[in-house]
Each structure stands twice: as C-alpha cells, then as structure tokens.
Amino acid sequence: MNTDLLSAQVQHNCNIADARHAGNFTLCIYLMKMREFYRWSEKLAYQDNLTSGPVGQWVTEREAVWEQLEDVDFQDLNINGQQSDPFDTVTINQKINSHGLIYSGGLGANRTPHFFLAEKLSSETHHDFTIFISGQEYARDLASPPAMTLGNNIFIRRQSIARMIWERVQEWHWHGNENGMSRAMKYYPFEDDVNTALHTMAEVEAEAIKLHEIGEIEASQIIGPDWKKMLLEINNPRVELKLRAIKDLFSDALSTLPALIEDERIASIHFYAGNMNATRKELCPSFISAYNQWHQDHNYEKLATWVDRSRHYWHDVIQHCLSLFAAQKTSSEIDAFLTTEAFK
DSSP states (O other): OOHHHHHHHHHHHHHHHHHHHGGGSOHHHHHHHHHHHHHHHTTOOTTSOOOHHHHHHHHHHHHHHHHTTTTOOOOOEEETTEEEOTTOHHHHHHHHGGGTEEEEEEEOGGGOEEEEEEEEEEEEEETTEEEEEEEEEEEEOSSOOSEEEETTEEEEEHHHHHHHHHHHHHHHHHHOOOSHHHHHHTTTTTTTOHHHHHHHHHHHHHHHHHHHHHHHHHHHHHHOTHHHHHHHHOOOHHHHHHHHHHHHHHHIIIIIHHHHHHTTOHHHHHHHHHTOOHHHHHHOHHHHHHHHHHHHHOOHHHHHHHHHHHHHHHHHHHHHHHHHHHTTOOHHHHHHHHHHOOOO
C-alpha cells in the first residue's frame, strides 16, 4: 500500500470539495480555519506562532489551486490497480483497513462533500454499527468535521477533534469571557503543556462525540427515512441548518447528555455548554438556564429531568416538521413554525 500516493489522490478530491464550498464560511471563520489548515499542512505544533507573511502566501497559493478545480470532477481512487468511487467508503476501507488506514467520503450539511484519509487507531461495534477512531490525518478538507456517520459506520477523528478544541480555545482567548469553554479548560494543563492538554482533552471529548453519533443513529431509527428525504428536498440553507440542529438536540437528549450526567463528567458537560452554537442556543434557550443552574448547585437529578423533558419536546417538534413536509408546506412555513417553537 503506497500511502503517499493514496494521500495525494484523496487530497486532490479534498481540494475539489474546498474549491466548491470553502466560500460558504463567513470571512472570520474562513480565515481561522485557513490558519489551522496551514498549521496542519506544514506539520506545525499548536504552540508554534504563525506569522502573517508565510500564512498569507500559503493561502494565496491554496486559493489559486482551488480556482483551477472548481469545475473538475471528483477522481476515482486507484488502490493497487483497482479503481474505486470516492464515495464508496465501504469498499475503500475493505482495501485499506488492514494496512492501518481509515477513509471516509460522504456528504455533510448542505450536501457538502467531505473526504479524509488517516491512521486507523481502533474500531468497535455497537449493535449493528461500527465506530472507527482515527489518529494522524494524511489528507483532509478545510472543514474537517470531527465526526461523521455514513450508513452504519461512525468515524471519530481524534486529530480533527484536537484542532476543533484548539479553535475553541483560541476563540475564548480572544474574548476572554468566563463560560463553559473556560471552565472545561481548567481541567487540563493548558498553561503548562498545550499539546498534552489538547491530546488528553481530545481523548475525553472523543467519547462524548461518540455518544452524540450513537444518538444520531438512534434518532434516525426513531424518526425514519422521511427526515433525510426532507433535508434533501428543503432548498433553504437556513431551514436546513435549523432542522439539523433540532436533530442534534434530540440526539444529545437520547444519548450524549444522559451518559455525561450519569457518569458526572463535569469537564465534558462544561465543554458541551461551551460548544453550543448560535442556532442551538436560539432553538433551545432553556439549556443555558438549566446549565447555569447545574453549575451553581451541581444537581445532576435536576439537569437529568430537564434532559428528559427536552427529549420528548424535540421528538414532538420533529414529528410536526415531518407532518408539515408531508402536507407539502414550504420551507418558509416550516421556518415560521420553528421560529415560534424554541424550547423555553
């Protein structure tokens, strides 16, 4: 197995995906992700300072590559003389897993393609699906999501988790507010050893992310196939974002939060709160109140009661969205319903 050759092929497809979709990020997020993409590309440590000159030159060169690839089709992967469609993740992994490699090619939010090739650390089976844990990444795209579910396979990307945590840590340093992220960071030695802190935190949060992905599969089994059909047919990025956030909230109420509460994983509960994005906060303002109350009294039973309420709530909201879709309501009508149905 020629890992370098395979990495180059996968990276080529990553570049095509970025050429088409990197512009979807806001300017601030795009620049931050490009800085970290540069760090990964140049194999720099997290504590290495990045200077604007080399980073700017690299970004210019990368954007020039993308400019040539916007209209190029994704390339089949040639593995030991056999061609494989880049989205045929199962077949590709059958060819490379025994060589200590793991691959994923699929569609994320807004039907954005994502590819990666990495070191395979481990795999485990839960019921009828398999969870793969990856380490060092040999090829990746700009977004580099820390986890993805494809069919009955879950991919947990530990290096991408560390990068995601590092981005959150940087955001916190820029703003300096006390919040869930700052509280979670206190459980790790960021002041003394950034790499050790990130490695340890990535290991811990990989478990929480695994719980979320398990929750995603459980949620899909409860909801049924019409949900995926609705996401594919909704031609409104804002509504799709809300619908995906609702399923995330339902998944976390099914799997992530119950496990974190049962095991009293304080740092991970803080990290979960610090990682809540604006859409989730808008849809679920009561979580902030429940989290703040837990932070004051550490009453896990009260927090668990809130999670139980939220699980039933999001299930009902999802069913209503599906009924609106079945009645051929427009995305604006679904959006209007979601705007009035925040979990307060």
